[in-house]
Amino acid sequence: MSYDYAVIGAGVSGITCALTLARSGYKVALVERAPRTAPLLRGFSRHGVHFDTGFHYTGGLGPGEPLELFLRYLGVADRIESFSFDEKGFDLFRCDDPAFEFGFPVGFANLREQLLGSFPGERQAIDQYLDQVGAACRAMPYLNLDAELSQESLLQRVIGPSLREVLDRLTGNELLKSLLSVHSLLYGVSSREVPFALHAAIAGSYYQSVRGIRGGGLSLARAFDARLAELGVQVLCSREATAIELGTGGAVTGVRLADGELIPCSTAIATVHPQLLLDLVPEGAFRPVYRKRLASLEETVSAVLCFATCDAPLPALSGSNRFYVPDAGAVNELGGRPVGQGALYLSAAYRNGDPVPAGFIGICPALFSDAAAWQSRRGERPSGYAGYKEEALERLTAQITRAYPELSGRISSIEASTPLTVRDYCATPLGGLYGVKHMVGQYNPQPATRVPGLFLSGQAVASPGVMGAVLSGLVTCGTLLGHDRIRKELKECC
Amino acid sequence: MTDQEIVAKINSSLAEEFEYDLAAMTPETTLFEDMGLDSLDVVDLVIVLETAFSMKVREEEAIRKIRTLGDIHDFVIAKKRQLEGDR
Numbered sequence: 189m190s191y192d193y194a195v196i197g198a199g200v201s202g203i204t205c206a207l208t209l210a211r212s213g214y215k216v217a218l219v220e221r222a223p224r225t226a227p228l229l230r231g232f233s234r235h236g237v238h239f240d241t242g243f244h245y246t247g248g249l250g251p252g253e254p255l256e257l258f259l260r261y262l263g264v265a266d267r268i269e270s271f272s273f274d275e276k277g278f279d280l281f282r283c284d285d286p287a288f289e290f291g292f293p294v295g296f297a298n299l300r301e302q303l304l305g306s307f308p309g310e311r312q313a314i315d316q317y318l319d320q321v322g323a324a325c326r327a328m329p330y331l332n333l334d335a336e337l338s339q340e341s342l343l344q345r346v347i348g349p350s351l352r353e354v355l356d357r358l359t360g361n362e363l364l365k366s367l368l369s370v371h372s373l374l375y376g377v378s379s380r381e382v383p384f385a386l387h388a389a390i391a392g393s394y395y396q397s398v399r400g401i402r403g404g405g406l407s408l409a410r411a412f413d414a415r416l417a418e419l420g421v422q423v424l425c426s427r428e429a430t431a432i433e434l435g436t437g438g439a440v441t442g443v444r445l446a447d448g449e450l451i452p453c454s455t456a457i458a459t460v461h462p463q464l465l466l467d468l469v470p471e472g473a474f475r476p477v478y479r480k481r482l483a484s485l486e487e488t489v490s491a492v493l494c495f496a497t498c499d500a501p502l503p504a505l506s507g508s509n510r511f512y513v514p515d516a517g518a519v520n521e522l523g524g525r526p527v528g529q530g531a532l533y534l535s536a537a538y539r540n541g542d543p544v545p546a547g548f549i550g551i552c553p554a555l556f557s558d559a560a561a562w563q564s565r566r567g568e569r570p571s572g573y574a575g576y577k578e579e580a581l582e583r584l585t586a587q588i589t590r591a592y593p594e595l596s597g598r599i600s601s602i603e604a605s606t607p608l609t610v611r612d613y614c615a616t617p618l619g620g621l622y623g624v625k626h627m628v629g630q631y632n633p634q635p636a637t638r639v640p641g642l643f644l645s646g647q648a649v650a651s652p653g654v655m656g657a658v659l660s661g662l663v664t665c666g667t668l669l670g671h672d673r674i675r676k677e678l679k680e681c682c
Numbered sequence: 683m684t685d686q687e688i689v690a691k692i693n694s695s696l697a698e699e700f701e702y703d704l705a706a707m708t709p710e711t712t713l714f715e716d717m718g719l720d721s722l723d724v725v726d727l728v729i730v731l732e733t734a735f736s737m738k739v740r741e742e743e744a745i746r747k748i749r750t751l752g753d754i755h756d757f758v759i760a761k762k763r764q765l766e767g768d769r
Binding site: 475476477478480481631634636637638 | 698699700701720722723725726728729730
C-alpha cells in the first residue's frame with residue numbers, strides 16, 4: 189500500500205494536515221508514537237476528575253470566528269459543543285505588590301472600558317494598544333482570509349517589534365504593562381522576546397471571544413478520530429517514525445517505522461519538533477546552515493503543573509481562570525523564579541459531565557534546567573527525582589493556597605508534573621510547553637524544505653496552542669495544494 | 683576589516699554552510715543558477731551573513747536585489763562602512 193502523504197505525528201497539526209489532504213481525495217497515513225492520537229489534547233483522569241493538559245480555553249471559537257471555521261472545514265465543529273467563558277471576567281488577574289485585581293471581560297469595547305476604569309490616566313496608551321492588537325489580528329493571513337500572504341508578513345515576526353517594545357513606547361505604567369503581558373503564559377515567551385504581531389494574534393483572539401469545549405480536549409480528540417475514520421485516513425498509533433527515507437534522486441520515498449516497516453509515500457509531512465527532525469533525515473539531506481538553524485531554535489518555557497481534586501465544587505472557577513503574580517515584574521520573568529515565587533495560572537477541572545468544577549490545574553513556568561539533573565528515559569527516573577518533584581509540588585501548593593485562601597483545606601488529592609514530564613509527553617527536547625519559541629530575531633522553519641517531498645508542520649511553523657496548531661496544518665497544506673485553494677475552500681465554509 | 687578580508691570571509695562562510703566549492707566562487711557567480719540556491723535558502727543566506735559579521739541585515743531592501751556573489755560582497759562592504767560611520 190502506497191500513500192500520497194505520510195504525516196508524522198498525530199497532534200493537532202498532524203491531524204489537521206491529514207484531514208485537509210484526505211478531504212481533497214488523497215490517500216493519507218498518519219503515524220503516531222503514542223498509543224492514541226493527540227495524547228496532549230486528551231489529558232487524563234484522576235479520582236473521576238478529568239484534567240486537560242493541552243487545551244484549557246481558546247479564542248476564535250465563537251460562531252463565524254477563525255477556529256470555529258477551521259473546525260467546520262475539517263468536519264469536526266458539529267461533533268463538539270463549545271461554551272462561553274464568563275463574559276465579565278474570563279481571566280481574573282491578581283497582583284499582590286501593588287495590590288491589584290482585574291477581570292478581563294470579553295470584547296474589545298468592554299476591555300477598553302474596564303482598562304480605563306482601572307487606569308484612568310492611561311487612555312491614550314489603552315486606545316493605541318487595543319487598536320494595534322486589532323490591526324495585527326486583521327493582518328494575520330488565514331485568521332483573516334483576505335489578508336495578504338507574503339514573505340513580508342512572515343518576516344514581520346522576526347523583525348519585531350516585541351510586545352515589550354510596543355508597551356514601553358505607549359506607557360511607563362509597569363502594572364498596566366504587566367497586565368497586558370499576562371497572556372504570555374499562554375504561549376510561553378516573555379514580553380521582551382515575543383513579536384508583538386504574534387502576541388496580538390493570540391491575545392486579540394481572546395479579547396474577541398473566549399470559549400471552552402464540553403468534555404475538554406478529549407472531546408475534540410474524539411471528534412478528530414471520528415472524522416479521520418470517516419475520511420479513510422490510515423491511523424497508525426504506537427508506531428514511531430524513525431527515518432524519512434530518500435531515493436537516489438534525494439526525494440522522499442517513505443517513512444520508516446521503529447518496527448522496520450516502510451510506509452511508502454511520495455510526500456512526508458513531519459510535525460515533530462524541528463530538532464527531532466534532524467534525527468529522521470540522512471545527514472547530508474539538509475545544508476549545514478539549515479541543520480544548525482534547526483538545532484539552535486530556542487524553546488518555550490517549561491513548567492511545573494499540579495492537578496488537584498477538591499472535596500467540594502468550585503463554582504468560582506467555572507468559566508474563569510486565575511492569573512496570579514506576586515509583583516508586577518513577575519510576568520516578565522517566565523521561569524526565571526523558583527517554583528512558588530513566580531507567576532501562576534489556574535484553570536478548572538471537571539468531573540465527567542458535571543458543569544461545576546471539581547478540581548483545578550495549576551501551571552507555574554519553570555526552567556528545564558531545574559529538573560535536568562534527573563534526566564532519564566520516560567518511566568525510569570533516577571532516585572532523588574521523587575524528592576525534587578515532591579518539593580516542587582509543596583511549593584506550588586503553598587503558593588496557590590496563599591494566593592487563593594478559598595482553596596485552602598479543600599484539596600483532597602493533588603499530583604504534580606515536572607519539566608521532564610512535559611518533555612516526554614510533548615516530545616519537546618527541553619520540556620517546552622509550547623515547543624519552539626516564536627521570538628524576535630529567530631527564524632523558525634517554513635513548511636517547505638529543500639528535500640523534495642518533505643514538508644514541515646506544527647507549532648514551530650505557525651503559532652502555538654490548538655488554534656496555532658490547526659493554523660500551521662492549514663498553512664502547510666496551503667504550501668502543498670496552493671494557499672488560494674485552501675482559502676477559497678475555507679471561505680466556502682463561512 | 684579590509685574589503686578583501688570581507689570578501690574572503692563571505693566566500694568561506696557560504697562555501698561551508700551551503701557546501702559549495704570555494705575555488706569556483708567569483709564575483710560573477712550567480713546565487714540561484716550557479717550555486718543552486720532557491721527562495722527557501724534566502725533566510726539561511728541572511729543568517730550566515732548575520733552570524734559571520736555580527737550584524738542584522740534582515741531589514742534591508744537591498745537584500746532582495748542580490749543576484750550574484752559580487753552583489754553580496756558589495757552589500758556587506760557597504761553595510762560595514764555604514765555601521766562604522768554610525769559609531
